[in-house]
Amino acid sequence: MRSSLHLFIVLSLLLLGCTDKADNTNKTVFRYNESKGITSLDPAQARTMGNIWATTQLFNGLVQLNEKMEVVPCIAKSWNVSTDGLTYQFLLRSDVLFHNHELFEEGKGRMVTASDFEYSFRRIINEKTLSPGRWIFSAVDVAKNDGFKAINDTVFEIYLTSSFPPFLGILSMQYCSVVPHEVVETLGKDFGRNPVGTGPFKFKEWYEGVKLVLHKNERYFEQDDNGAHLPYIDAVGVSFIPDAQSIFLEFMKGNLDMLSGLEDGSYKDALITPNGRLHAEMAEKLTMYSQPFLNTEYLGFLLKDTLVSQSPNQLIDKRIRQAINYGFDRVKMMRYIRNNIGYPGVHGFLPTGLPGEELRVKGYGYNPSKAKELLAEAGFPNGKGLEPIKLYTTSQYLDLCEYMQHQLQEVGIQLQIEVNPGATHGALVANSQVPFFRKSWIADYADAENYLSLFYSKNFTPNGPNYTLFKNETYDELYAASMATSTDSSRYRYYAQMDSIIVEEAPVVVLYYDQVLRFTHKNVSGLSSNSMNGLSLKTVRKD
Numbered sequence: 001m002r003s004s005l006h007l008f009i010v011l012s013l014l015l016l017g018c019t020d021k022a023d024n025t026n027k028t029v030f031r032y033n034e035s036k037g038i039t040s041l042d043p044a045q046a047r048t049m050g051n052i053w054a055t056t057q058l059f060n061g062l063v064q065l066n067e068k069m070e071v072v073p074c075i076a077k078s079w080n081v082s083t084d085g086l087t088y089q090f091l092l093r094s095d096v097l098f099h100n101h102e103l104f105e106e107g108k109g110r111m112v113t114a115s116d117f118e119y120s121f122r123r124i125i126n127e128k129t130l131s132p133g134r135w136i137f138s139a140v141d142v143a144k145n146d147g148f149k150a151i152n153d154t155v156f157e158i159y160l161t162s163s164f165p166p167f168l169g170i171l172s173m174q175y176c177s178v179v180p181h182e183v184v185e186t187l188g189k190d191f192g193r194n195p196v197g198t199g200p201f202k203f204k205e206w207y208e209g210v211k212l213v214l215h216k217n218e219r220y221f222e223q224d225d226n227g228a229h230l231p232y233i234d235a236v237g238v239s240f241i242p243d244a245q246s247i248f249l250e251f252m253k254g255n256l257d258m259l260s261g262l263e264d265g266s267y268k269d270a271l272i273t274p275n276g277r278l279h280a281e282m283a284e285k286l287t288m289y290s291q292p293f294l295n296t297e298y299l300g301f302l303l304k305d306t307l308v309s310q311s312p313n314q315l316i317d318k319r320i321r322q323a324i325n326y327g328f329d330r331v332k333m334m335r336y337i338r339n340n341i342g343y344p345g346v347h348g349f350l351p352t353g354l355p356g357e358e359l360r361v362k363g364y365g366y367n368p369s370k371a372k373e374l375l376a377e378a379g380f381p382n383g384k385g386l387e388p389i390k391l392y393t394t395s396q397y398l399d400l401c402e403y404m405q406h407q408l409q410e411v412g413i414q415l416q417i418e419v420n421p422g423a424t425h426g427a428l429v430a431n432s433q434v435p436f437f438r439k440s441w442i443a444d445y446a447d448a449e450n451y452l453s454l455f456y457s458k459n460f461t462p463n464g465p466n467y468t469l470f471k472n473e474t475y476d477e478l479y480a481a482s483m484a485t486s487t488d489s490s491r492y493r494y495y496a497q498m499d500s501i502i503v504e505e506a507p508v509v510v511l512y513y514d515q516v517l518r519f520t521h522k523n524v525s526g527l528s529s530n531s532m533n534g535l536s537l538k539t540v541r542k543d
Contacts, residue, residue, distance in 0.1 A: 028233040028542040030524070032258045032535075033247050037240050038212065040192035041203065044124055044131040046174035053535040057214055057236055059177035059197035062090050062117065062156070063168065067530050069355055069446045071168050075112060075178065075198070076156075085163030085486060086141070092117075092154045096221045098180045099202040109219065112178055112198060114150035119181040121148045121158075133175030136444075139164040163484055165491055166447035173445060200231040200538035212238040222538065231538040232526070251519070257542065258527070259519040260535075268339055271519070276340035278519075287520050292353030294443035294531045295514035296451065297400075298345070299391065300468045301507055302435045314387060315435055319378040321506035324389075325364035326371040328407040334512055337399055341517060345510030348499035349455075350448050352513045353531030356492030361500045363510060371411040383412020390416045393438040394425050400511060401438065430462050432469065439467060440514075446532060448495040452479060455502060470507040 034050045043055045062076040076090040097109035104110045124131050125142070140147035141159040149157045160167065170176070183196045195203050200222070201214035214236040222230045239256070241247050248267055251259040262268045272278055278288040301315045315321060330344035343352050348361040372382065380386040393401050398419055405415040420428065428434045443450050453459055456479050459466040475498055482494035502508065516533050523543040528536050 027235060029235045029237050030233050030258075030537055030540055030542055031237040031239065031256050032260070033239045033241050033250070033256055034212075035240070035242050035244070035247060037209070037242075038238070041195040041206070042192035043174045043177035043179065043197075044129055044133060045192060046177075047132040049533070052174050054212065054238065055174045055177065055195075055197075056199070056535060057201040057537055058195050058199040058203060059174065059179070060096070060199055061171060061174070061176040061178065062092075063172050065169075065172045065446060065530055065532065065534070067528055069353065069531055071172060079168075081168075081486075083486070085165065086160050088158040088160070088167070089151075090114075090117075090156045090158075092156060093221065094154055096198050097219055098183075098198055099196050099217060101180070101183055101196050103182050103186060104180075110180070113153040114156035115153075116178050116180065117156045118148045118150045120178045121176070122146060123179070123184070124175055131175065133173070136170050136173060136175055139167060163486070165483065165485070165488075166445060166449045169445040169447050201236055204235070209240050211240070212236075214238075220538070224539070232541045233537065236537055254521060257520055257524050261517055262341075268341075272339055272341075272517075274335060274339055285522060287522060287524070289516070289518040289520070289527060289529065291516050291529065292343070292351065292531045293514040293516040293533050294351050294353055294446065295440055296345070296349060296351045297342075297397075297440045297511040297514065298349070298438075299509040299511065300429070300437050300439050301509075302432055302437070302467075303469050303471075303507060304432065307435055308433050313435055315389070317378050318506055319374040320380075320386070321509075322364075323371040323374040323378070323411065324408065324413060325506055325509050326367040326374070327411045327413060328404045329366035330512065331366070333400065333403050337403060338512070342512040342515045345512045347510070347513075349502050349508060349510060350451055350495070350499050351443075354443075354446065354448050354451075356448060356488070356495060359492050359496040361496055361503055363503050368411050371413075375412055380412070383414070386413065388414040388416045389436055390418055390434075391436045391438070392418050392420060392425060392428060392434040394422050395419050397438050429467050432461060432467075437467070441465070443532060446530075448492070448499075449482065452482075452495060452498050452502075455498075455507065468507040470505070472501055472505060475501045 036050050038050045038054050040051055041054055041058060043059050046052045046055045060074050062074060063071050064074040066072050075093055075096050077093050079088060079090045081088055092114055096112040098112060100107055100109050123129050124133055125137050139160045141161040144159040147159055151157060178198060180196055184191050187194055193206060200217050200220045202217045204213040204215045206212045216231055216234050220230055224230060250256045271282055301321055303316060304313055305316055307313050330346055334340050334342060334344050345363065346365055347363045350360065375383055391401055401417050405417060408415055429437045429439060441451060441454060454465045455470045455475060456466060457471040457476050460469055461467045478494050478498045482491050485491050516529060520527060526539040526541045528539050
């Protein structure tokens with residue numbers, strides 16, 4: 001099977017030079033596919049990756065993330081945070097224009113002012129907007145100037161109820177993009193299909209389920225290091241092919257400029273080696289981009305004394321949880337099941353790619369002897385007397401769970417795997433109905449707090465993301481202290497202490513930390529990304 005796929009792909013690569021592109025001789029168009037579709041081009045609805053990628057091209061916010069996950073200026077050229085961490089003041093650029101629209105004077109774009117941000121942010125927290133991003137402003141003090149205030153055209157302030165150091169990173173999310181009030185108020189819900197922003201590309205046309213076309217914004221405000229205006233390419237084309245094999249064929253034929261991830265595992269071995277590198281024959285025609293992705297894949301233990309079935313929960317004993325953590329080889333799992341796409345979960349809960357990574361803690365390695373020792377201490381020598389443990393998952397992760405099942409059996413732990421559809425699985429986990437479950441956490445913003453909040457006792461599900469119902473007084477105190485500090489270095493040390501508690505108490509089994517893989521043809525350069533798996537096309541060049 002692998003050899004036939006190899007032959008097919010090599011032949012496809014040879015055809016690349018013969019592809020007829022005459023219809024775009026004088027224009028550079030970057031094409032990518034969004035298999036799950038786009039539901040809205042309104043940044044207030046930028047919840048899915050498809051929506052986020054598209055709105056990134058069309059809109060800007062106060063700040064943005066660079067490739068190092070640092071918060072850097074965008075429409076705000078500088079900012080100050082008060083000593084108590086409660087007031088954020090931003091100084092805006094005065095050369096940023098909205099895209100042309102008939103509602104503006106003479107149909108041209110108008111300048112962005114602080115009042116536009118005041119309107120845009122209040123729109124997010126307005127219940128009538130129905131934005132899934134309302135939570136991002138949960139720390140905003142709405143009792144003070146409704147939380148936001150335009151001091152003048154170029155000075156904008158935000159007020160918080162309590163110090164929340166990750167807040168600046170939250171402002172880099174697409175939800176926080178600026179929109180023009182007159183266009184939004186006129187179009188209403190149709191704004192999501194006829195967007196007007198400030199971004200490097202402007203909306204041209206959208207045929208739902210077929211294609212989305214964006215054109216270069218000739219008056220975009222950002223420049224490169226040499227003073228050249230961005231973006232470089234003339235247009236962006238997004239297709240909506242749902243089938244993974246068809247997407248792959250279109251990419252190999254040159255009709256798509258980027259392939260993101262490997263949606264169909266059957267092509268994985270044909271493109272990359274078991275060590276996660278691009279095959280030599282592929283490297284002649286393709287470029288592979290690889291970097292950490294802020295996603296931790298894990299298994300969670302429900303820490304309740306009694307389960308839904310009214311039976312005692314044997315997983316309350318942390319020695320059993322620790323034994324499971326020691327009882328399987330994550331390094332081999334990544335090599336044989338995932339071709340080393342991702343990083344073995346041998347550290348704490350915090351994934352690769354976060355700021356403060358130099359303080360990462362040591363997690364669990366493969367140690368079957370230690371696993372057996374812990375089971376014996378818990379009163380289950382070689383697993384005798386230990387009831388089978390039911391692990392709930394979805395079909396996408398069945399191979400990983402079966403790998404664990406086989407290895408844990410060797411230390412005396414019997415796993416029973418139950419597979420459910422994604423929606424059913426999510427409901428079971430959210431309502432604390434399963435004792436052992438697969439879960440993942442993709443970062444909303446690039447700060448470790450986003451991950452550590454999963455174990456804060458005030459965030460118990462269903463009202464928060466603490467699905468394990470983990471509660472630890474010392475952990476909660478450290479969490480509060482980390483939010484009160486004003487320096488990053490101090491906060492990162494608190495984070496490391498909290499992550500160490502997670503390792504010791506083992507409310508989860510960390511499987512792996514994810515990785516972004518993207519493939520482009522050799523005529524594409526300047527594709528930028530970061531650990532949030534963002535897609536910014538303003539610096540892309542296409543020969």
